[in-house]
Amino acid sequence: MxxxxxxxxxxxxxxxxxxxxxxxxxxxxxxxxxxxxxxxxxxxxxxxxxxxxxxxxxxxxxxxxxxxxxxxxxxxxxxxxxxxxxxxxxxxxxxxxxxxxxxxxxxxxxxxxxxxxxxxxxxxxxxxxxxxxxxxxxxxxxxxxxxxxxxxxxxxxxxxxxxxxxxxxxxxxxxxxxxxxxxxxxxxxxxxxxxxxxDLESAEMIKYAANAFLATKVTFINEIASLCERTGADVKEVAKGIGYDGRIGNKFLHAGPGFGGSCFPKDTKALARIGQEHGVPMRIVETVIEVNEQIKRRMIEKLRDLCDDSFAGKTVAVLGATFKPNTDDMRESPALTIVPALLGGGATVRVTDPHGKAEGEALLPGVTWVANAYDAAEGADLLVLLTAWNEFRALDLTRLAGSMRTPLMADLRNIYSPDDVLKAGFKAYASIGRAQRSAS
Ligand SMILES: NC(=O)c1ccc[n+]([C@@H]2O[C@H](COP(=O)([O-])OP(=O)(O)OC[C@H]3O[C@@H](n4cnc5c(N)ncnc54)[C@H](O)[C@@H]3O)[C@@H](O)[C@H]2O)c1
CATH class of the missing domain: 3.40.50.720 (NAD(P)-binding Rossmann-like Domain)
Incomplete structure (x- = not known):
């Protein structure tokens, strides 16, 4: 054809x-x-x-x-x-x-x-x-x-x-x-x-309903993660425990820094507008949009807490800029909220991303792009793991901690175990849906 x-x-x-x-x-x-x-x-x-x-x-x-x-x-x-x-x-x-x-x-x-x-x-x-x-x-x-x-x-x-x-x-x-x-x-x-x-209308609606459902699922686990942090539960254990339930399923239950990308943000907003226009407010979806914004802002608070309430004069290593791994797409990436907040607070920011630089250079003015996680961490005061690229999944933590001025880590994708990070020499480790841990 x-x-x-x-x-x-x-x-x-x-x-x-x-x-x-x-x-x-x-x-x-x-x-x-x-x-x-x-x-x-x-x-x-x-x-x-x-x-x-x-x-x-x-x-x-x-x-x-x-x-x-x-x-x-x-x-x-x-x-x-x-x-x-x-x-x-x-x-x-x-x-x-x-x-x-x-x-x-x-x-x-x-x-x-x-x-x-x-x-x-x-x-x-x-x-x-x-x-x-x-x-x-x-x-x-x-x-x-x-x-x-x-x-x-x-x-x-x-x-x-x-x-x-x-x-x-x-x-x-x-x-x-x-x-x-x-x-x-x-x-x-x-x-x-x-x-x-x-029919045409159902096909059009299926796409929005699917994306809104997935965005809701992600936001649900992100909100549960916030509660886990306050209560001493571990969101990874919670996600595993509920994910085995066939009615729930284990996909899209990874807590993180809020959804981004080229689809969920715009499609949830569009569905909310379609609902308002037809006099059927999509209250769940509207709440998902609001909670997602809160979660993104909460990430900045989390980083600030880790840095003794100030980014001024600190050097921050950011691992990952794209909204998820295996793409160069930066649309609505959490990096676009977090990095400007770090810069605005007076930090010097080094970013590394296997495929994000070409897109990211124009979107993140004021940062220095470096080749890898080790170059980013050299002399830094905080390491922020933002995108779960494979190359960030098996880092030499001891080498990283040893090269930093102040070895602090915020793992916003829950890749590492708190014990391993502290054992490697980091002074404190913050992640999502797990209490912040410090070296004793
Ligand atoms: N990106 C995804 O993961 C994804 C997944 C499912 C659905 N979608 C949907 O698919 C659509 C496209 O998304 P995308 O991410 O591929 O967009 P994109 O922005 O990457 O690409 C759109 C392309 O269309 C071209 N274009 C626009 N008007 C044109 C015209 N009149 N003639 C010729 N070319 C024209 C632009 O130059 C651009 O290259 C969107 O509606 C999106 O919601 C995207």
């Missing part, structure tokens, strides 16, 4: 490359010339494990090309996927669907034959109908269908998630569109991955 994908971000590029790997003929479009130039050279504008190899294989096989020219890309395409951004709209918290509608208009102007216009971007309920209206207004004679096909991939594991999804959601209005979608996903259907055919 010939398919066009609009937007070569985390979702569009992974989708395009994976569809090509299914054997389809894919053209990826982006209006960002820099990204297209890189992709045409075989370079990848984002960091996503395994994507380079898959891209090279499918480009070499002639199934994958890149262009800025949307009309060329969609000529003869049976389906066009819209995978552009839907960021939070400034001021009101709504999802900004203007990029989606602009893409729909461009498709309408360029298309000549029957085409299924598939929205992969996360969009509020009713957007797919708006997409149809925009297309009809721009090209009244065009024969087309719309489909809603929200994406559930996780950055850092995107290829595996796309190739081995828990489910594929397909919202359609006609059998004809359903047949096109079934043909696109046939390789996954043949391997028994569930495909849920539903």
């Amino acid at each position: 010939k398919i066009a994908v609009i937007g070569t971000g985390y979702v569009g590029l992974v989708s395009g490359v994976c569809f090509a790997d299914f054997g389809h003929d894919i053209v990826c479009v982006d209006k960002d010339q820099r990204k297209i130039d890189m992709l045409e050279r075989g370079d990848i504008p984002i960091f996503e494990p395994g994507l380079d190899e898959l891209l090279a294989r499918n480009t070499a096989a002639g199934r994958l090309t890149f262009t800025r020219d949307l009309p060329t890309a969609i000529a003869g395409a049976e389906a066009v996927f819209i995978a552009v951004g839907t960021p939070t709209r400034r001021g009101d918290g709504h999802a900004d669907v203007s990029y989606v509608l602009a893409a729909a208009q461009e498709i309408a102007r360029a298309a000549t034959d029957y085409v299924v216009v598939v929205t992969k971007s996360t969009v509020p309920v009713g957007t797919n109908r708006k997409v149809a209206e925009v297309i009809k207004a721009a090209n009244p004679n065009l024969d087309f269908d719309v489909a809603s096909n929200p994406e559930f991939l996780r950055e850092g594991a995107a290829i595996d998630d796309f190739m081995r999804p828990d489910r594929i959601i397909v919202g359609v209005q006609t059998d004809r569109a359903a047949a096109v979608m079934a043909a696109i996903y046939r390789p996954l259907f043949l391997r028994d991955f569930p495909i849920v055919r539903t």
Whole structure:
């Protein structure tokens, strides 16, 4: 099948490359010339494990090309996927669907034959109908269908998630569109991955409900963690103990510094706005947003406590800047709240991150980027473990403590055991959902 994908971000590029790997003929479009130039050279504008190899294989096989020219890309395409951004709209918290509608208009102007216009971007309920209206207004004679096909991939594991999804959601209005979608996903259907055919509105709602549920689960354990710190319980033990309950499950029960990333913050805000607009306030989701903000602020208090109430004159080593490991994505990363607070309090900050520097340099002015955890810790007064990259999971704690001016550690991902950290020579260790420990 010939398919066009609009937007070569985390979702569009992974989708395009994976569809090509299914054997389809894919053209990826982006209006960002820099990204297209890189992709045409075989370079990848984002960091996503395994994507380079898959891209090279499918480009070499002639199934994958890149262009800025949307009309060329969609000529003869049976389906066009819209995978552009839907960021939070400034001021009101709504999802900004203007990029989606602009893409729909461009498709309408360029298309000549029957085409299924598939929205992969996360969009509020009713957007797919708006997409149809925009297309009809721009090209009244065009024969087309719309489909809603929200994406559930996780950055850092995107290829595996796309190739081995828990489910594929397909919202359609006609059998004809359903047949096109079934043909696109046939390789996954043949391997028994569930495909849920539903209506447009339900498909749109499924994506928001899924993300809001996961954000709630994370926030729940983060709030339990705060209570554990006051009561002497250990949140890791609590998470293990409740996670064995099949009704609860052990995923998304890792307490941390509050959720961030490109999806949960904006999608919870958008769902809250959708609820308010329909007179059905999403009170749980609204509370999750509020509690998450509190948790992020609490992290700064935790660090301040560890530093005798002042960051002034201290040197802080920050391990990890991206919102989670295995991505270069800095959107809504906890680092964007914590690092400015350290700098604002008068600290000197050194940051290390395996893939965060390119994005992070502009977002975190005033910090010094260093190559690794040991360079960051040299002469420092506090070490903050912010992102659970593998390379931070087995550090030589004795070496770190020995090289610091004041060996204090805040492990905001609960990677280490308090006993090990203190034994290695650290004076104090703070983590999440466990009482702060000091060397006796
Ligand atoms: N990132 C994730 O993990 C993830 C997961 C599931 C769903 N989503 C959803 O998928 C959508 C895309 O997210 P993303 O993270 O890939 O975004 P992104 O910001 O990384 O990429 C969007 C791309 O679209 C391009 N673009 C915008 N308008 C265009 C147009 N008219 N023509 C051509 N290109 C255009 C931009 O230049 C950019 O490269 C969002 O709605 C997001 O909520 C994201």
